Amino acid sequence: MSDTSLSPIHVVGAGLAGSEAAWQIAEAGVPVVLHEMRPVRMTEAHLGQGCAELVCSNSFRSDDAETNAVGLLHAEMRRCGSIIMRCGDAHQVPAGGALAVDRVGFSDAVTAALEAHPLIEIRREEIAGLPPQDWDSVVVATGPLTSPALSEAIGTATDEDSLAFFDAIAPIVHKDSIDFSKAWYQSRYDKAGPGGTGADYINCPLDKDQYEAFVDALLSGEKTEFRDWEKDTPYFDGCLPIEVMAERGRETLRHGPMKPVGLTNPHDPDVKSYAIVQLRQDNALGTLYNMVGFQTKLKYGAQAAIFRTIPGLKNAEFARLGGLHRNTFLNSPKLLDGTLRLRAMPRLRFAGQITGVEGYVESAAIGLLAGRFAAAERRGLTIVPPPQTTALGALIAHITGGHLSEDGAQRSFQPMNVNFGLFPPIDVPKVPGKRLRGKEKTVARKRAMSARALADIDAWIGLREAAE
Ligand SMILES: Cc1cc2nc3c(=O)[nH]c(=O)nc-3n(C[C@H](O)[C@H](O)[C@H](O)COP(=O)(O)OP(=O)(O)OC[C@H]3O[C@@H](n4cnc5c(N)ncnc54)[C@H](O)[C@@H]3O)c2cc1C
Structure with missing residues (x-):
């Protein structure tokens, strides 16, 4: 399936999103050049030069795929061959119902997998401005601490005052x-x-x-x-x-x-x-x-x-x-199209926290989608985003259009963790002889949403396989 005659897709930033995007592109048979500025230039929070470094907590949060939206996102990503989830699972440390990881072992494993992939080349350099014109397909995944030279260039290209907030x-x-x-x-x-x-x-x-x-x-x-x-x-x-x-x-x-x-x-x-x-x-x-x-x-x-x-x-x-x-992030509902491309400059696609998702897993999830979309585009395939009934689909729908903000009103788009509020409603399945109420009803609704999501993500993965 690999086609080295295809020109490479450039991914900027080897964090949670960029590492996942590069992996997905390469696994789809398309060459990738992954540009990471560390250790040449560091951010305020990263300590080393490993890919997918976790800058604070070591938790991917709940791993409960039945009643928790981030746990469901884990499950969907595993089904999509996520490198972040594969290395996370391999390096987990005890954390109750959560999936927490040994941060060094995890980052080392992601780095080793990317370095070993025959279609991935890693270049240690800062992209200090808009990527060169002759890069016709770029995934920008430079995160909340995007280097100032690049964030200023993106600000100018989007004609937006970049909105920053504090964590x-x-x-x-x-x-x-x-x-x-x-x-x-x-x-x-x-x-x-x-x-x-x-x-x-x-x-x-x-x-x-x-x-x-x-x-x-x-x-x-x-x-x-x-x-x-x-x-x-x-x-x-x-x-x-x-x-x-x-x-x-x-x-x-x-x-x-x-x-x-x-x-x-x-x-x-x-x-x-x-x-x-x-x-x-x-x-x-x-x-x-x-x-x-x-x-x-x-x-x-x-x-x-x-x-x-x-x-x-x-x-x-x-x-x-x-x-x-x-934190720096785009006003994505206004600036990005449904496949994460910058409307004003479609050769640039965005992924990770800079798109206005929040959290390690969500950032990697948007990297996964951006990588798949960029690879499909390069291979001349139709891009079909995952349905909104899935966690992946709910998340991308939120950042590329789901969030409503009135025209002319002050920008209100804020970073978002995945949650069941982003999914379309579902009827709670009836239990014969029993009337569900309160917490029981909420849990039943979440279970139904999760079951629907997993069936729909399998169908979506099948669609892609059928197209190849
Ligand atoms: C201090 C801090 C604490 C956080 N704590 C948590 C937490 O506890 N839990 C959680 O779930 N989320 C947390 N987040 C939020 C967020 O989920 C993470 O930042 C996550 O790593 C975002 O993934 P990303 O891939 O978008 O960005 P990152 O993982 O930050 O990756 C971006 C990469 O791009 C590189 N880069 C930047 N600019 C350039 C450039 N111009 N050229 C080349 N490379 C460049 C960086 O060096 C970095 O490797 C935190 C964020 C920060 C900043």
Whole structure:
């Protein structure tokens, strides 16, 4: 099926999306040149030169393909031969119901697979402006930290003020600095999940006084200040810094990342904790743990001081403290066509977080689609996007048209994780002799949507195979 007489497709950026796009193109038999600027030029967040480096958490989130939209996306991507999912599965670490990976093993495996593919050439260079005119098919997958020279060129080409918003990352703690006379291992509701034991998280309990003092410290702690032009930059709601959550109400954290449900403190089993901080394994060795949901823009000194007030973390040593980062993404519903091409310059196709999806898996998923579309176009095949009833289809439909914003209104398109709200509605299947209500009905609806999605993705994959 490979045809080396075809001229190559250029992929810019070997992150989650670019690695997946390059793989899909090459697997479709089309040569690829993959341009990655690291290590020649680094971003603010990447530490090494590996492909598909995970810059913060090591989690691909829930792996439940029956009732969780991201778990369903995992399943669909596996069926499409995703390299990101293949390497993720091969390097998973225990994380309850989530799929978490050893970040180094994962990135090494993706890099090795790409380097070994006969149709992929990797060039270590920055594309510091619009790609050369004679590149007639390009996938731009340069992510939230696209280098300034390229993002300015894209801004000019699209005639848009590039919209930026802020995200924050969570700290990572050395496990051997955690005090296990206070902390304990347990997954919420003892859920074992795909690679877990039911005791995968480290939990640190707070009583009411400790929680109130912690919230006070967050509210008064010294924050990284925004510069003037950055002040109107909004946060993405799914990744709010904890101190911003605390500002929204004193109980917000107790109902969010510090919720005390589904966990029992073995050191004091009769006393219900008022709030609980969870840490999740971050590397295969099990030596590092990240503080779940503790992304923050507190200054480093304040972070260390405040987090050490958490019982069990008094002597915590931090492998990395939390921090702020900027995100850049296109107003995709306006600028991209249904196959991710820039309307104003169709030789450029976009993939990953720069298209306005959020998250490692979603970014890779859009890379998967961009790669398949670019390869089909190069081979003269008709491009058929996946139906919106699938997770892949729901995601691309959202970024290329599903999001509604009124003409002339301020741009309202915001990065989006995959979720069942993006799927067309479905009738909940009837259970003879039983009337489903509440949670039971919601779960039944999700199961029905997932079953429909998996059947439809198989049909879509079959269509492509039939075209070849
Ligand atoms: C600090 C931070 C923390 C995040 N935390 C999480 C998290 O915990 N969980 C989660 O699911 N998502 C997180 N995200 C969001 C997002 O899902 C990830 O950034 C994801 O890696 C995006 O995938 P991508 O392929 O679009 O971009 P990336 O994975 O960032 O890949 C882009 C690649 O392009 C390269 N590049 C950039 N400009 C150029 C150029 N001009 N020429 C050549 N190469 C270039 C970069 O070096 C990089 O390798 C985070 C993002 C950031 C920035």
